[in-house]
Amino acid sequence: MNGVAGRAGSEDKWNSSMASEEGKGNLALVQHIVLVLSGKGGVGKSTITTELALALRHAGKKVGILDVDLCGPSIPHMLNVRSKHVHQCDAGWVPVYANPEQTIAVMSIGFLLENPDDAVVWRGPKKTALIKQFVSDVAWGKLDYLIVDTPPGTSDEHLAVVESLRGHGVEGAVLVTTPQAVSTGDVRREITFCKKTGLRILGIVENMSGFACPHCSECTNIFSKGGGEELAKQTGVPFLGCVPLDPQLSSSLEEGGDFIQAFPLSATFSAINEIVQKVMSGAAVRQ
């Protein structure tokens, strides 16, 4: 057992009666569930999750984020709720709200760690058990969208997420890549994972695609660009759009600020907004 003891109580407590009797109960009022996946770490999966949530919130939606990236839970930091605590109610965990209007609800393993910098070094079966409880035991209430930030790659943890959500109406997955990562095959493996598990792919996002200059807003292609779109064409998967590498976005994430509110005229905002529109229309078409 590592640092998950402090706030959550003992490990046994995880397995105790907190688990809701009816697994479906806590997700019953969630309209759309979207998974965010990436073939490898550091490509901006949590960034895209956070900005999707903020953009949906500004579009008037009520959003939840479930951060199941057990080894690197960065959502609490990006939404400036790192010091908040989760509480329990009869239905399970009460999520943390990231804004006073309570339109962004967050649940992350980060809230349960004694020290936010601790890592979860559990073996696979324990991790998958925790993920299953996470999926069923958060009292989300009514949500328009639940966005699930997953760990990088394809592992037992991903299978646990997909299996736990089966039957709850998952709309599909957003796959995040960078121009360089496209060539490594990780994204193709992610596509194969989705196909094998029957998870619909809402589309691919190419993140860090060019550099958005904070001075003149010019976008410069430092690395190759367009690989994500090309891959989408080759694999028959929708392409959702490109998000540039934007220093204003990275400092906003670092400070836990709301980039969408602070830079509504930026090219990066337009790019994110376009992606959100496509996710919303893709999510509206249930298979």
Ligand SMILES: Nc1ncnc2c1ncn2[C@@H]1O[C@H](COP(=O)(O)OP(=O)(O)OP(=O)(O)O)[C@@H](O)[C@H]1O
């Ligand atoms: N488009 C972007 N512009 C500027 N900075 C970005 C952009 N996308 C991501 N970053 C920065 O890159 C770093 C990695 O991003 P992030 O944590 O979202 O990646 P990740 O894929 O979730 O990584 P992991 O799964 O390994 O935790 C962060 O510091 C983030 O601020």
Ligand code: SF4
């Ligand atoms: S894009 Fe290049 S030339 Fe334009 S302001 Fe930025 S650094 Fe200067």
